[in-house]
Amino acid sequence: MVDGLQEMIIDEAHSSRYSIHPGSIKMYRDLREVYWWNGVKKGIAEFVVKCPNCQQVKVEHQRPSGLAQNIELPEWK
Structure with missing residues (x-):
């Protein structure tokens, strides 16, 4: 009963x-501010992870990863 609620x-x-x-x-x-039960934060996080709309929106806001580039450092003398 409680889990369903x-x-x-x-x-x-x-x-x-x-x-x-x-x-x-x-x-x-x-x-x-209004509700509290044991594991409320974990329950919310698990619910959002399963939401296909949230996952699609999340992908749009991520930066595309690029190829790693070597950065030349100046030599110390």
């Missing part, structure tokens, strides 16, 4: 049209 609270906080996929840090800050 926790999942519903997290889902509403995450998917509501007023919050629009806020991410785990913002969700935790918002929810901790």
